[in-house]
Amino acid sequence: MLDISLQLILNGISLGCAYALITLGFVLVINAIGAVNFAQGDFVMAGGFLTVVLAEFMVADNFNPIRASGLIILPLVLISMACFGFLFSIIAYKPLKNRPPVTVFISTIAMGLIIQHSINAGFGPEPQIGPALISSGKITIGTLTISKQQISIILSASFLILCVGFLMNKTQLGRKLRAASQDSEMAESIGINGPRCISITFSLAIALAGAAGLLLSNQFFVTTSDGGLYMLKAYIAVTLGGWGRLDGAVIAALAIGLFEVIMATLVSYVVAEALLFAALLLVLFFRPSGLFAEVVQRRT
Amino acid sequence: MSSLYSRDFIVTLIIMLIPLCLALNTDSYGQRIMTLSGIYAIAAMGYHLIFGRLGALSLAQGCFFGLGAYSAALIGVHFELSFLTCLLFAVIFTALVALIIALPVLRLESHYFALATLGIAQIALLIAINWTEVTGGANGAYGIPQLDLFGMELSSSNDVLIFVWVILFIIVSLTFWIMRAPFNYQVTLLKDTPEVAASSGIDIGRWRLTFFIMSAIFGAIAGALQAYTIGVVSPATLEFQVMVSILAMTVIGGKNHPAGAVIGAILLTHLPEWFRFLETHYLIAYGVALLCTIIVAPSGIFGLFEKFLIRNPGYDLKSLPSIENKAVCDANSTSLEIQGLLKTYGGIKALKNLNMTLTSHQIVGLVGPNGSGKSTLINIISGLQRQDEGTIKLDGSFIENTASYKRSNRGIARTYQTSLRSSDLNVYQAILACSSNQHNLKHRHNQTHAILRNSRLISKTGSMVGDLSTADVRELDLCMALATEPKILLLDEPAAGLSSAEQQFLSTKIRHLAQSGISILIVDHSMDFLLPVVDRLICLDQGSVLAEGAPAEVLADPKALKLYFGNSRS
Numbered sequence: 001m002l003d004i005s006l007q008l009i010l011n012g013i014s015l016g017c018a019y020a021l022i023t024l025g026f027v028l029v030i031n032a033i034g035a036v037n038f039a040q041g042d043f044v045m046a047g048g049f050l051t052v053v054l055a056e057f058m059v060a061d062n063f064n065p066i067r068a069s070g071l072i073i074l075p076l077v078l079i080s081m082a083c084f085g086f087l088f089s090i091i092a093y094k095p096l097k098n099r100p101p102v103t104v105f106i107s108t109i110a111m112g113l114i115i116q117h118s119i120n121a122g123f124g125p126e127p128q129i130g131p132a133l134i135s136s137g138k139i140t141i142g143t144l145t146i147s148k149q150q151i152s153i154i155l156s157a158s159f160l161i162l163c164v165g166f167l168m169n170k171t172q173l174g175r176k177l178r179a180a181s182q183d184s185e186m187a188e189s190i191g192i193n194g195p196r197c198i199s200i201t202f203s204l205a206i207a208l209a210g211a212a213g214l215l216l217s218n219q220f221f222v223t224t225s226d227g228g229l230y231m232l233k234a235y236i237a238v239t240l241g242g243w244g245r246l247d248g249a250v251i252a253a254l255a256i257g258l259f260e261v262i263m264a265t266l267v268s269y270v271v272a273e274a275l276l277f278a279a280l281l282l283v284l285f286f287r288p289s290g291l292f293a294e295v296v297q298r299r300t
Numbered sequence: 301m302s303s304l305y306s307r308d309f310i311v312t313l314i315i316m317l318i319p320l321c322l323a324l325n326t327d328s329y330g331q332r333i334m335t336l337s338g339i340y341a342i343a344a345m346g347y348h349l350i351f352g353r354l355g356a357l358s359l360a361q362g363c364f365f366g367l368g369a370y371s372a373a374l375i376g377v378h379f380e381l382s383f384l385t386c387l388l389f390a391v392i393f394t395a396l397v398a399l400i401i402a403l404p405v406l407r408l409e410s411h412y413f414a415l416a417t418l419g420i421a422q423i424a425l426l427i428a429i430n431w432t433e434v435t436g437g438a439n440g441a442y443g444i445p446q447l448d449l450f451g452m453e454l455s456s457s458n459d460v461l462i463f464v465w466v467i468l469f470i471i472v473s474l475t476f477w478i479m480r481a482p483f484n485y486q487v488t489l490l491k492d493t494p495e496v497a498a499s500s501g502i503d504i505g506r507w508r509l510t511f512f513i514m515s516a517i518f519g520a521i522a523g524a525l526q527a528y529t530i531g532v533v534s535p536a537t538l539e540f541q542v543m544v545s546i547l548a549m550t551v552i553g554g555k556n557h558p559a560g561a562v563i564g565a566i567l568l569t570h571l572p573e574w575f576r577f578l579e580t581h582y583l584i585a586y587g588v589a590l591l592c593t594i595i596v597a598p599s600g601i602f603g604l605f606e607k608f609l610i611r612n613p614g615y616d617l618k619s620l621p622s623i624e625n626k627a628v629c630d631a632n633s634t635s636l637e638i639q640g641l642l643k644t645y646g647g648i649k650a651l652k653n654l655n656m657t658l659t660s661h662q663i664v665g666l667v668g669p670n671g672s673g674k675s676t677l678i679n680i681i682s683g684l685q686r687q688d689e690g691t692i693k694l695d696g697s698f699i700e701n702t703a704s705y706k707r708s709n710r711g712i713a714r715t716y717q718t719s720l721r722s723s724d725l726n727v728y729q730a731i732l733a734c735s736s737n738q739h740n741l742k743h744r745h746n747q748t749h750a751i752l753r754n755s756r757l758i759s760k761t762g763s764m765v766g767d768l769s770t771a772d773v774r775e776l777d778l779c780m781a782l783a784t785e786p787k788i789l790l791l792d793e794p795a796a797g798l799s800s801a802e803q804q805f806l807s808t809k810i811r812h813l814a815q816s817g818i819s820i821l822i823v824d825h826s827m828d829f830l831l832p833v834v835d836r837l838i839c840l841d842q843g844s845v846l847a848e849g850a851p852a853e854v855l856a857d858p859k860a861l862k863l864y865f866g867n868s869r870s
Binding site for chain 2 (some may be wrong): 101235
């Protein structure tokens with residue numbers, strides 16, 4: 001019994017960790033440009049497909065006959081997704097930076113459509129499976145059996161989250177990124193390249209989405225239509241965790257992952273989803289400005 | 301104005317009729333696609349109202365479409381009722397759902413509004429897939445009867461096409477009727493600058509509710525028609541793709557105009573036919589078209605058409621009947637009493653126990669250093685912010701808890717320090733939008749003319765608001781405030797950025813307004829402008845009144861002097 005519940009909690013935490021990466025990228029963009037990136041979920045899916053392709057490609061290489069493990073592919077996925085993110089900011093955000101945020105909502109919806117259906121045209125709607133992070137075995141400690149995949153997901157996601165925390169809080173680049181997010185014009189007047197900082201934030205956000213795609217690709221498969229739901233989870237996590245707060249978003253994403261796995265096991269997946277949306281609507285109903293106060297207050 | 305309006309209507313009709321006539325002469329396949337265009341045009345018409353006109357990013361339009369499809373289809377399958385009865389049921393059901401949703405959702409800020417509407421759409425989709433006994437689950441419901449009208453079956457594709465487009469015509473006419481002048485200008489003002497709209501007496505909540513319900517009704521009609529023309533209804537009608545298609549049609553066609561919804565629907569439903577090599581991946585083309593439109597031509601195809609082919613005429617005031625130049629306000633004894641006003645931001649007290657009285661015919665100047673609470677005071681009197689404690693009494697009745705637009709209707713008008721102005725209106729339209737709802741349209745036009753006659757803007761009535769200089773925007777601000785027929789006028793830094801000649805003009809104008817009976821409160825930093833014009837001067841410091849009285853008295857007050865000139869001993 002203990003074994004099962006521990007297994008369940010680990011399952012939930014590993015899913016929550018992947019959600020946390022998605023949400024972290026989602027909030028970074030919200031803070032930087034004041035608009036929601038609707039394509040975030042599609043980048044998760046794109047990262048998953050990139051993982052599948054890279055794994056196949058490395059098999060063809062003859063050097064190692066088994067599929068390359070996820071951990072080896074991870075840096076490649078991070079780098080290439082960061083490049084996509086940079087490109088994405090130039091196409092979908094830069095021309096619109098002086099327009100109302102709602103136009104960015106729409107351009108990212110358009111980008112999401114393009115990404116989703118281009119990949120769909122290339123790979124078809126069938127689910128694909130990505131490689132395990134290290135291997136798919138289990139570790140036994142005493143009476144407990146834990147899957148290696150879940151432990152490695154939790155460890156690598158935590159590592160990435162800590163890296164982002166370190167980058168944002170302890171490095172000069174992070175300070176610049178935060179300055180540019182708070183007030184791009186002001187940042188420029190003290191010598192920070194605001195537009196570039198925003199593009200870098202996009203790169204970081206999309207790289208995190210890609211990493212989440214890799215982590216999810218083994219256990220949950222990759223399907224081209226997945227993007228929308230991942231984006232929704234991140235959106236809900238940001239609302240529950242306090243609009244614009246990085247720490248709150250990570251905690252809320254973990255909670256959503258845990259809730260989903262536990263409810264899906266105890267009742268059913270559909271009920272888990274429905275309850276999540278219902279909870280969201282209740283929160284918005286009783287606290288129209290989010291569960292916690294927004295970080296930024298508007299001036300009239 | 302009405303000629304401009306009917307011209308728009310005729311343009312829209314032509315845009316509808318040409319493709320319709322072409323389609324009537326094609327094969328039944330072409331007619332079926334054109335029927336689909338008509339159906340989506342109806343849904344997009346609703347979306348144009350809520351998103352295009354009001355700027356609220358609703359992601360529930362696809363959900364309303366699906367709800368309409370399901371409710372009409374299920375009634376049709378289970379009971380032997382005529383199509384119009386089923387349609388009526390679908391519309392009522394969907395409108396009720398929208399009403400229930402609207403109560404909590406409409407007050408949310410844009411990013412939460414989008415999420416909440418998306419969440420509701422997801423719940424509807426989950427219900428449609430999983431409530432198998434009623435909805436037929438993932439397979440959907442089959443055996444929907446054919447379209448019929450007063451007992452006649454509409455079996456040929458020709459009949460169905462005409463039927464759908466007649467309904468579209470009715471909906472387009474209805475949309476034009478709802479958006480008749482001056483309501484269209486009010487809605488534009490509301491979308492671009494909600495605060496200005498509220499303090500100009502426009503009821504934001506009512507407009508948002510109306511448009512949200514209208515969008516739901518149009519969506520439901522489209523969904524019901526879709527279900528009956530195809531004969532099947534499945535969860536696919538509730539999926540996000542429907543929403544995205546409607547959004548793409550509205551934006552690509554031109555979100556600010558009913559004709560845009562029609563153009564977008566016709567284009568995007570035919571697009572898969574034109575790009576056959578994309579096969580089922582035509583949504584890539586939707587995405588690319590949407591992205592290009594939002595970047596290159598944000599007002600869509602119709603916006604481009606309007607820009608190059610139709611020019612908005614200026615308004616020739618000479619040709620209009622002259623009216624007597626009567627006083628804007630004939631009240632003679634209004635008063636505003638403020639008592640014990642308290643407002644805190646976190647731990648900072650912006651206003652502490654502030655008392656003040658404004659009476660008609662009098663001009664009061666409000667001075668004080670930055671952060672002394674001047675703007676907060678104006679925001680609280682006009683209802684943009686709420687006080688923590690204290691009362692505001694206008695002509696004997698308490699108004700401290702009434703909504704901003706109601707205060708405007710009762711005679712409180714204001715101008716703004718920073719002018720974020722709507723760019724889609726010209727000077728005339730902006731003033732007309734603010735004119736009091738109590739009068740008929742003719743009176744409102746006359747009043748707008750009267751205000752313009754006494755304004756520096758008389759030569760710029762046709763200029764777009766976005767193209768005005770800072771000084772002209774300030775003048776427009778004042779004109780818009782006057783259009784609400786104020787008894788109390790609050791001016792927040794009206795002279796900032798004005799040349800001395802313009803300041804002179806403004807002083808004279810303010811004097812005239814006071815003589816006509818209006819009570820005026822001016823906040824300004826420029827003493828050169830303020831001192832000659834005001835009757836009374838109030839000096840604020842850290843949220844309370846430091847000195848008050850005739851300008852000369854206040855200037856002689858040692859405390860006020862210290863505040864302004866520091867602790868000099870000479």
